[in-house]
Amino acid sequence: MTDVVVVGAGMAGVTAARRLVRAGLRVLVLEARQRLGGRVYTLRDVCNAPIEAGAELIHGPRAQTWPEVREAGLSVRRNSHGATATMIDLGEGGRWLPLALAHPQAWHAFGIFRRLATPQPHDISARHFIERCGYRGRARSLAEMVFTSHLPGNLDDIGIQGFIDDGILELETSTDYRINEGHDKLIEHIGNGIQVEFGFVVRTMEWFEDGVVIRDVAGHERSARAAISTLPAGVLQNGAISFRPELPEAKRTALRQMVMGPVLKLIMRFEEPFWPRRLAAVYCASGPITLYWNVFYGAGGAMPVLTAYCTGARAAALAELSEEEVVTRVLEDLRRHFPRGSRRIIAWRLVDWSGDPYARGGYTFLRPGARGARARLAAPDTGRLMWAGAETATEQIAATVAGAYATGLRASSEVLEALNA
Ligand SMILES: Cc1cc2nc3c(=O)[nH]c(=O)nc-3n(C[C@H](O)[C@H](O)[C@H](O)COP(=O)(O)OP(=O)(O)OC[C@H]3O[C@@H](n4cnc5c(N)ncnc54)[C@H](O)[C@@H]3O)c2cc1C
Numbered sequence: 098m099t100d101v102v103v104v105g106a107g108m109a110g111v112t113a114a115r116r117l118v119r120a121g122l123r124v125l126v127l128e129a130r131q132r133l134g135g136r137v138y139t140l141r142d143v144c145n146a147p148i149e150a151g152a153e154l155i156h157g158p159r160a161q162t163w164p165e166v167r168e169a170g171l172s173v174r175r176n177s178h179g180a181t182a183t184m185i186d187l188g189e190g191g192r193w194l195p196l197a198l199a200h201p202q203a204w205h206a207f208g209i210f211r212r213l214a215t216p217q218p219h220d221i222s223a224r225h226f227i228e229r230c231g232y233r234g235r236a237r238s239l240a241e242m243v244f245t246s247h248l249p250g251n252l253d254d255i256g257i258q259g260f261i262d263d264g265i266l267e268l269e270t271s272t273d274y275r276i277n278e279g280h281d282k283l284i285e286h287i288g289n290g291i292q293v294e295f296g297f298v299v300r301t302m303e304w305f306e307d308g309v310v311i312r313d314v315a316g317h318e319r320s321a322r323a324a325i326s327t328l329p330a331g332v333l334q335n336g337a338i339s340f341r342p343e344l345p346e347a348k349r350t351a352l353r354q355m356v357m358g359p360v361l362k363l364i365m366r367f368e369e370p371f372w373p374r375r376l377a378a379v380y381c382a383s384g385p386i387t388l389y390w391n392v393f394y395g396a397g398g399a400m401p402v403l404t405a406y407c408t409g410a411r412a413a414a415l416a417e418l419s420e421e422e423v424v425t426r427v428l429e430d431l432r433r434h435f436p437r438g439s440r441r442i443i444a445w446r447l448v449d450w451s452g453d454p455y456a457r458g459g460y461t462f463l464r465p466g467a468r469g470a471r472a473r474l475a476a477p478d479t480g481r482l483m484w485a486g487a488e489t490a491t492e493q494i495a496a497t498v499a500g501a502y503a504t505g506l507r508a509s510s511e512v513l514e515a516l517n518a
Contacts, residue, residue: 099125105327107135109485111288112505127297129455139279144400147279150448152498157271160499169286174395176273177377184379187238191434206236222465224252238382248462249358249408259463263495303341304482323481325508330488331357331457351474354467359412359451360459363405370401371438460496483508
C-alpha cells in the first residue's frame with residue numbers, strides 16, 4: 098500500500114516526495130509527462146550548453162533553493178550587471194538604459210517603486226494605479242513595463258495588492274542567477290531516488306477524511322492514505338480534473354481569482370553575435386516581444402544565443418502564428434534594435450506554455466480583489482488531499498521555482514501531521 102501519492106513531478110512534487118520518503122513513508126509520484134521538472138525544462142539540443150525553455154533564473158539571495166543548489170554542487174553565473182548591461186525600448190528602438198532614463202519625462206516614474214513598496218489602502222488594477230499616479234508619455238510606458246514585463250497579463254487584470262503580496266517587485270529588482278549545468282540538474286538532485294510513474298495523466302481525484310483514490314484517463318487507479326496535488330492552476334482551471342466531492346467554494350473562488358497567463362519563449366542560436374558584447378537584456382514597451390536576453394551573458398567565450406521572451410497578449414498573438422512566421426517577425430523586430438550584423442540564424446526552438454496541456458500557461462498573477470487567494474488554494478481543507486505548487490506559494494516570491502519548493506515542504510509537513518508520521 099502506498100502511503101502518499103504526489104501528483105506532478107515538478108519542483109513542488111519532487112520536494113514534497115523526497116521529504117516524505119526521508120520520513121519513512123512509501124511515496125508514489127504520478128506524472129503525465131515522460132520527464133521530471135514540469136515547467137523546469139532544460140534543452141540540450143540547441144547548442145552544446147544547456148538552455149532553459151522554462152524557468153531560467155534564481156531570483157535573488159532569498160530564494161529558498163540556494164542550499165539545494167550548493168548541495169548539488171551546481172555552479173551559477175550572474176544574469177546581469179545592472180543598468181550598464183540593459184537596453185530599453187520605449188517605442189523608439191533599443192537604447193541603453195541610462196540613456197533612456199535621462200529623459201526628464203521618465204524621471205516621474207521612478208517613484209513607482211516607492212509607491213508600490215508602501216501598503217495600499219484598497220486593491221485596484223494596475224491601470225487604475227497608473228492613472229492615479231498621473232504618469233504620461235515615457236513615464237507611463239515605464240510604469241506599464243513594471244507590471245507587464247514579467248506578469249503575463251494586461252493592466253486591467255493585474256491587481257496591485259497581488260503584485261505586492263507575490264513579491265514581484267523583489268523579483269524585478271533582485272540580482273538573478275542562471276545555473277550553468279541547467280536548472281533540470283537541481284530537480285534531478287532533489288528527485289533522485291523517488292518513485293515516479295511517468296505517463297500517468299490524472300483525470301479524477303476522490304478525497305476522503307482517511308485517504309484518496311486517483312484515476313487516470315484510462316481508468317487505472319492508485320489509492321493512498323494521503324495525497325498532494327501540485328497541479329498547475331491552468332490545469333485546475335481548465336476542468337481537466339474532476340474532484341469528488343467537488344472542491345470547496347473557497348478553492349474554486351481562489352482559482353477564478355488567479356490568471357494563468359500565456360508565456361512563450363523563442364530560443365535562437367545565431368552564426369555570430371550582432372548585439373553589443375556587454376548586453377544582458379532588452380526590455381521592449383512595444384513590438385512583438387516583451388524582452389530579449391543574451392543567454393550566455395557572463396559566460397566567457399560562449400555561444401551567440403538570444404531568447405525572445407513573450408508574455409500576456411503579445412504571447413497570445415504570437416501563439417496564433419506558424420513557427421516560421423514567429424521567427425520572421427522576431428528577426429524583423431531584432432533589426433529594429435540592432436540594424437547592423439548578419440542575424441543569420443542556425444537553430445531555434447519555440448516553446449509555447451499556454452499550448453502545453455500539462456501547464457496551460459506560464460505562471461499566475463492575482464486579479465484585483467484577490468488578496469489571500471494563494472492561501473485559500475493552499476488550505477488543507479479537502480480531507481487527506483493537500484495542496485502544493487507554485488500557485489499556492491505565500492512565503493517565497495510566488496509563481497517561481499523557489500516558491501514551488503517552499504510549498505512542497507509545507508504540504509509534506511501537513512501530510513506528516515495528518516498521518517501522525
Ligand atoms: C517560460 C517560463 C519561464 C519561467 N521563468 C522562471 C524563472 O526564471 N525563475 C523562476 O523561479 N520561475 C520561473 N518560472 C516559473 C516556474 O517554472 C514555476 O513556478 C515552477 O517551475 C512551478 O513548479 P510546480 O512544481 O509548482 O509546477 P510544475 O513544474 O508545472 O509541475 C506540475 C507537474 O504536474 C504535471 N501534470 C500536469 N497535469 C497533470 C495530470 N493531469 N496528471 C499528472 N501530472 C500532471 C506536469 O506535467 C508537471 O510536471 C517560469 C515559468 C515559465 C513557463
